[in-house]
Amino acid sequence: MRLLLVNPNTSPATTEAMVAIARDAMPGITIEGLTAPFGVPLITNAAELATAAEAVVAALAAPPAGIDGVIVSAFGDPALPRLRDLLAVPVTGIAEAGMAEAAVTGRRFAVVTTTPDLAASIAGLAGRYGHDAAFLGTVLTEGDMQTVMADRDRLVEALLAACRRAIRDLGAEAIVIGGGPLAVAARRISADVAVPLVEPVPAAVRLAVARAAKV
Numbered sequence: 001m002r003l004l005l006v007n008p009n010t011s012p013a014t015t016e017a018m019v020a021i022a023r024d025a026m027p028g029i030t031i032e033g034l035t036a037p038f039g040v041p042l043i044t045n046a047a048e049l050a051t052a053a054e055a056v057v058a059a060l061a062a063p064p065a066g067i068d069g070v071i072v073s074a075f076g077d078p079a080l081p082r083l084r085d086l087l088a089v090p091v092t093g094i095a096e097a098g099m100a101e102a103a104v105t106g107r108r109f110a111v112v113t114t115t116p117d118l119a120a121s122i123a124g125l126a127g128r129y130g131h132d133a134a135f136l137g138t139v140l141t142e143g144d145m146q147t148v149m150a151d152r153d154r155l156v157e158a159l160l161a162a163c164r165r166a167i168r169d170l171g172a173e174a175i176v177i178g179g180g181p182l183a184v185a186a187r188r189i190s191a192d193v194a195v196p197l198v199e200p201v202p203a204a205v206r207l208a209v210a211r212a213a214k215v
Contacts, residue, residue, distance in 0.1 A: 002030040003208055004067045005201075006059060007180065008052035008074035011041040014181050018073050018201050021183045025202035026209055032067075034059055042149065042181060043074055045117035053078035063087060068212040071204045073180040075113065076121050090211035094180055095125050097207040098200035102174040103134040107196075110136045110166040112159060113178030114145050122178060138178065139166040152185065160189045167195055174198060 005022050007015040012035050019033040036055035040048050056072060056079040063070070070091045072080055077093030084091050102109035109131075111122050119138045126135035141148055141158035148158050159182065166172040174196045177186035183201045190197045 001068045001212055002066055003069045004032050005071045005073050006034045006056055008036050008056050008078050009041055009043050010036050010039050018180050018183050021201045022205045025205045044115050046121055049076040049078055069208040071208050075178045092204050092208040094200035094204040096129055097204035098176040098198045099129055099131050101203040102176045102198045103131050107173040108134050108136050109174040110170050110172040111138045111176045111178040112162045112166055114141045114148055116140050136170040136172055155185045156188050159185050160192055163193045
């Protein structure tokens, strides 16, 4: 099986990191990466998310031959419905997959992320995917977003603290890390969070493989 992971931001380094995590999640699957041809290196607000949607559609105007599924690897799932109309293979979003995995067996979950201007978009996705009853809200890391994102160790500490606040203040029974670029940091904190921590990239790989197997 061959999957294509599309990074809706313009950072090749982020694409490489997410592809590495995706491959580790399912070693027997071929996973290739594709980086958005335009936009921003880090999606932080609704306008940038809209631009990312256009970039993803442009990137997949002529998809590689022989792929069995596509993963859209930004937490806003940009252009997901449009891609499903355009492509002949299953398309999976990392927010879609992460929320579905978090809500399994009726668990109530929170999303932890660094981008305050995307909180409304995240809530909208939870509703679109049928998780209104399970979704408790979005908990943000403390401190300036750009400063936190620029320091890997600080990002890990900030995400872990936000996860603990989600459990303490919201009663989260599971947590989704809300962002493809947060994938490496999410892996580092998973053992230190007291409830199941859903890493969205591996969750999307699992869902994409399951969908491709049914085609």
